[in-house]
Amino acid sequence: MNTKPWKHPLGQAAIVVVLAYLLFEWGIWLLPPLFGVASAPVPATVVLQYMGTVVVGVLIWVSDSEERWKQFKAPIHRVMVDPRQKVLRTALMVTIPLLVAFMTFDRVRPTVSAPAALRSVHPAPPGQIDFRGETMVLNGLENPLRHEGDLEAHYEEGKRIYVQNCMPCHGDALDGQGHFASAFNPAPLSFQDPGTIVQLTESFVFWRIAKGGPGLPREATPWDSAMPAWEDLLTAEEIWQVTIYLYEQTGWEPRTWEEEGAEGEEH
Amino acid sequence: MLKTNLSILAVVIGCLGVFTWVANAIPQIQSDVPEDLVLSDDVSPEELIAAGEELYNGGGGCTACHGLGERAPNLLTDHAGTGLIGERCANRVAGEDCKQYLHTSMVDPNAYLVEGFAPIMLDASRTLSSVQIWALVAYLQSLGGEVTVTGADFADDGGAAAAGGVVASAPAAPVLGPTGPLDPEELLTRHTCATCHAVTGQSPLGPSYEGMGSRLTADEIRTSILDPTASAAEGFEEMLGIMPPIFGNIPAAELEAIVQFIASQR
Amino acid sequence: MRPGVEITSERNVPKPGMTWRSGAGPILLLGALALLVMAEPAFAQVPAGRDYGDFPVIGGRAAVWIAAQVHLLFAAFVLGVPMFAVVTEAIGMFGGDERYDKLSKEFTRLLLVAYSATAIWGGILLFLLVTIYPTLFSYLAQIFNLSMWIYVGLFFFESFTLYLYYYGWDRWKKGRAKWFHWGLGIALNVWGTIVMFIANGWLTYMMSPPADVTVDTAPQMVQLWSALTNATWMPINIHRLIANVVFGGAVVGAYAAYRFLAAKSDEERAHYDWMGYVGNMIAIGALIVLPFAGYWLGREIYEFNQQMGITMMGGFMSWLWIIQAFLIGVLFLAGNYYLWVGMGRIPGAERFMPYTKYMLAVLIVGVIVWATPNTMIASREEFAAMGGTHHPFLSVLGLMSGKNTAVNFMILTTFLSFLLYRRANKEPVVPWARTGTIVQGAIFVVASAIVLFYGIYGYMVPTIVRIGFSVYQVLTVLACIIGVITIDLLMLRGATSRGEIQWGRMPERSQYALFILAVTFTWLMGLMGFARSGIRQHWHVFEVIRDTSPWAATPALGYSSVVISACVLIFFGLVAFIFWLGSLAEKPVISSVGQASAAGGIQSELQPAPSEG
Structure with a gap:
């Protein structure tokens, strides 16, 4: 050797x-x-x-x-x-x-992680949802507050609601970097990201806020999104107000229904 | 020699063990059989959607292409900015509403080929029953749209005749193999049509089929067979009521074959 | 062809009262139609009440599966071996080298015992089919009755030709009798090939029935010839012809390895070392052309039915190809290992030994790239870190471009190994030897560059263009192989030897590589059999007859792999037993060679002619 x-x-x-x-x-x-x-x-x-x-x-x-x-x-x-x-x-x-x-x-050795699966971040919304006992048809639905009352007031109200309820996870800069964010998997979405709310109609955002993680359809499983279902805590008006805040604050334009219809014709 | 034999055995078993282990370590996917779907006429949209969703993700085999790949338009999420399938279906073809468009796209997939894709899809009625196809239509409508499929669409099962306009407009109605045993002339004999109607030339009693396809549409022919008193051919007004209203018991596929045959006599 | 149809209809026309005897065609037709009318509603009822038999413990499907697979393995062996037995006999005849004649006879002896096993398992399969899938079998029998009778007849001819071929070996050894004997060998191949083509017609019909056969078509109406010559028939025929040679070579190699390990004398060891080498060469050589046949088959499947093709390549079977990549990686590594270890017994091979590690590195990188999955298996944390199911960097390797490039490099490397092995103990004497070697090297470099270029360029073009690139790559490799081997043959004419190959001086571990090769080939055959049969999914006859049995769902790979392993074990268990029986009954072939060695000297007799590759 x-x-x-x-x-x-x-x-x-x-x-x-x-x-x-x-x-x-x-x-x-x-x-x-x-x-x-x-x-x-x-x-x-x-x-x-x-x-x-x-x-x-x-x-x-x-x-x-x-x-x-x-x-x-x-x-x-x-x-x-x-x-x-x-x-x-x-x-x-x-x-x-x-x-x-x-x-x-x-x-x-047993671990706490969920089994692996393919997960769709933006699942297809249902045609209609049941909100506090009322049926809401999401298809073609627009934010009613855009045409009634003072937009500025809605914005201020939405800001208050956001800071009270959403900020801990989604962050004060709406970038998904709240105090609790790092504890979650999947992580809270960043609204600044060009792949999130800018791709969606306000009715979609309303649906996600109202139904939260528990209301995700099957293709978005596993159901370990930490997003609460806000329908029991916020009124419809409050959800629409916070939606306005999200778009105004980030500067994104919500996706509209007419626009899609027009695009659809091209094909 | 025993040692050699044992080591050979060990190598063989070891090889097989490794192969079997590797095959078991990968994701296990079983190809399920699409289940026969039995739904009553008064089925609720929710039941239809649920059945369609199960088919879509399972035995229907849709996800092989309409998954997240690039073989076919994505049906689960937005496609090229035109929105979800439930929204965009109504805008795709002028004059076809959402339901009609989706159904035609399944039984005659190349009728409205989406731009940018190859015509690779096959007639879904080859593998799925009429009810299953309607359930899939309902499921796709539910993705961002309103479900308009009802039990009436497949009330008569076999679906072909009952669905009326929708299916009749689809050239590839199920079970009509071009050279299958459904020989229309033979059917005409068997269902005693030929007793009164000749295919060519002078008929024994009623109007001849010759040229009938140029006078009447398939729908009108079907109506005349099922309800002979509804209208009479020119020159045969007096005979109205002679043809008995008993032909509703012809099996749908055979009736369809007869109708198509007559409609092709121009 | 036509007669088949006639007989089919005649047989089923009800006898009494019908005037078909008058010979008028239309009446015959009418009669058939009348029958059809009567039979049709009954036939339509069948799916609901179709009955299946059962089999204890493992279930009916697994029983038929195992019977079919083991039968097929034996059949592949008895069809593959005669092909190269006849070739080796011819080499012996024309080259005047007695050794090849002996080898050929020994191949045939293996054939003889394997033949009855083939028939027994064929019988088992038939009875299981009749008892477990009676309705399906009667459907197929109604279509294929004539071809089944012909099949049985040919089987009869084949067996007796084989008996004549083997037992007449020593009797018809000289002169024109030898030619007659060789003719028997050819006839044996002809019978075998027709038998296989007929059986392929039955199973390909189930996969790809002619387009005009639908759910409503009564079996009597299906034309025999169009059913036999369906879309995938010819591709499967060709694919199986080649694969049988590969398989036969691999099993012969394993047999030789076994006899080598069991050998008591140096003569025996030398003989079986050589036989194992020949078997391995046949297997690897035929394997290189197999992908072309496979490509054709795949294309035909896509053309027959896109959905079927997608089920096969991208649907629930997509993981099967990762397993296949793994198995072929094992084949490449084991085959090259055998060659490299074998260099130890060739004087002069030490010149090339330092290069094996670079070739090995290329092979390992090739295997790694080829077996990289596109969609990875990972835990949630790992998915979170990757940002999806695709690795941002490695997913590049998972695409077709990377994989094709890898496998082409592996083929080139294996070819280089073979070339160095061939060259090991030879010293070319032609004046342009140096130029020739440089040209050969240049061909290799150019071929590699082209393969690499298309591999990288493939990432920059759309899918549809990229698919075409794999053809360019394969053609480049093929051209390289043909070009280099041509130069090599010319260059080594009359080459001087650095010393003869010392057959028998082979470490025992190399023989285990032969076992691994045989087991892997066999398992791969089982896996591909599952793929071919499984793409029908829940259909007995694709889109014509539904499988309504409890085993209609196509199983996942894990279960399939267990069944395949069981088949391989049964096959090798029986083969080992049969060969052991053979050694009990007969003196080893080698004993005659041993006696000859006393007179002529075994060492020189067992060495191959310099031209032998």
């Missing part, structure tokens, strides 16, 4: 495996952003799959020549039979089963 570890097949194999693990676990996640390419942590199942492939590759490499295979096996063999290696042998005999046991435990 005079050779340096990195010259010995066993050492080289270990180095390759460790480097591959670092690459899959951290490299794919952290390196592309340095070059301006988006990336994210790799799911455990994929890392496992990649590592399996690499380990098979390493085994092929160490055993495809008789000489290398003997070299590779020699230290393992020595550890298993040499009387002088008793301490190391015993240590391995204890740690390896323990490691396997721990990995097994870690896999089967």
Whole structure:
């Protein structure tokens, strides 16, 4: 055993495996952003799959020549039979089963996370909803307060309602960064995001506020959105007012029904 | 040798074990059978929607294309800014209301091909019953629109005749295979039509079918068969009432074959 | 073709009172129609009351599934092996190398015992079908009656040709008799191929019945010839012909590996080492062309019915292709491993050994890319971190462009391995040897560049254009293989040897690679069988006859994999038993070679001619 570890097949194999693990676990996640390419942590199942492939590759490499295979096996063999290696042998005999046991435990141990599923962020709304015992047809419904009363007053009222009820999660800048936001998964939506309320009609927003997480249809499952159903706490007028506040404050225009009809004709 | 045999066995079993484990580690998806749907005439829209939704996501196989991919228009959410399917369906084709448009799109998918997509969809009536198709229409209407499908649409089941205008306007009415055993001339004989009406030339009693398709629409022909006293052909006014009103018991598919056949005699 | 129709109608025309004997065609037709009229309502009632048998514990479907799959595995073996048995016999005849003749005879001996197993499992399948799916079977029998009779007849011819071929081997060994014997081998292949084509007609009919057959079509009205020659018939025929060769080669390789491990003498080891090498070469060689047949089959399925194609590639079976990628990765790695380990017994191969690690790296990267799923399995936290089910960086690899590029590189690498193996102990003597090698290298570089270019360019064009690119990539690889091998053949003419291949000096672990190859091929066949049969979903005959049995739902991959594993186990268990029986009854073929070695020297006899690849 005079050779340096990195010259010995066993050492080289270990180095390759460790480097591959670092690459899959951290490299794919952290390196592309340095070059301006988006990336994210790799799911455990994929890392496992990649590592399996690499380990098979390493085994092929160490055993495809008789000489290398003997070299590779020699230290393992020595550890298993040499009387002088008793301490190391015993240590391995204890740690390896323990490691396997721990990995097994870690896999089967119950966790609190919900099962994985595909989730649609903007599910299709129902044609009509039942609001405090009254049937509201959402299709074609517009914010009634836009045409009655003082818009400024509605806005101020909506602001009060927002700060009292919505701000803790959706944030004072309406960006989904409220105090509680980081505790939720899925996270509260940012209204500043060009992918949220600007894509929706006010009736859709009304529906989401009124029915909250519990009222999500099936394609938006699992039902772990923390959004409460506000219909029991706010009146219809209050919900319309806070809707006005959301659009006025962010500067977005709500999507309107006529516009869609016109677009529809083009097709 | 025992050792060799055992290690061979271990390699074989190990291989099979790994393959089986991998196949079990991936998501397990079973392809369910679309269930036969039985709904009464006075079915509520909610029941229809629920049945349609189940079909859409399950046995109907719709999501293979109309999911979130790019093979077909997305039916669950907005498509190219035209709104949800329940909203946009009424605007797609002039003169076809939402219900009619959706139904035609299913039984004759290439009639109103959405721009930008290939004509790959198949006639849904090949795999789904009439009730199932109407349930799907109801479900799609419910996505942002008002459900107008009622039990009347499929009251007579088999659906073809009862749904009247809607189905008749769809060229591919179910069960009418072009060269299937529904040979219209044979049907004419079997249902005793040929006793009085000849296909060509002089008829024994009633008007000949020759050229009838150019005078009457399929709807009128169907009405005349089901209710012979409703109107009389020119020159046969005196015979009104001779043709008996007994042909309502012809099975819908066969009646449809006869009607189409007569309508094609120009 | 026509007679089939006639007979079908005649058989079903009620005898009494009808005047069909007068021979007037229209009356016959009328009679058939009358019958149809009577039968039609009854037939329409059938779906509601169609009865199915049951099978204890595993259920009727699994019973038929296993019987069909095991029958098919044996059938593939007995159809694949004669194809290369005849070729090796011809090499022996024309090349004058006795060794190939012996090899061919040994192939045929395996065939003999496997043949009865094929028939037994065919019988099991038939009886299970009749008892568990009686209505479906009678429907198929009404359409295919004539072809079933022909099938049985051909089966008879095939068996007796096989007996003559094997037992007449030593009798018709010389001169014109040998030609006759070889002719028997050809006939054996002809019978086998027709038998397979007929059976393929039945199962492809269930997959893709002719368009004019609908739910209302009575089976008597289906024309036999149009039912047999349906849309997917020919693609399946070709696909199975090639796959049978692959499978036969792999099983022969496993047999040789077993005999190698069990061998008591060096002569035996040398012989079975060589046989395993030939089996492996046949399997891998045929495997390389298999994707073309598969591509054709896939296209025909799409053309027959888009929905069926989408069910297969993108619907509930989409994960099946990830498993397939994994299995083919195993095949590539095991095949290359066998070649690399085998270099240890070739003098001169040490020149190339340092390069294997780079080829291995390419293969590993290829497998990683190829098996990267587009939609990943992950926990909620991981999805949250990725922002969806698609990884922002890795999902690039999950697309078709990346995968095609990876698999083409894997094919190129395997081909390079093979080339180096071939070249290992040879020293070209032609004056342009150096230029030739450089040209070969250049072809490789250009081919790789083209494959890579289309792989990357594929990300920048719409899907419809990208699909065409895979054809360019595959054609490039094919052209590269043909070009390089042509140069190689010319260049190595009369090449001097650096020493003969030392057959038998092979580490035992290489033989386990052959086992892995055989098991993986077999399992892959089972998996693809499930895919082919499963895309019918809840139909016995697609969109014609509904499956109304309790097992109508198409099972998920997990359950299927258990059934497939069971089939593979049964198959190899029986094969092992049969081969063991064979070794009990007969002296090993090698013993005669052993005696010959006393006179002529085994070592030289067992070495392949320099031209052998």
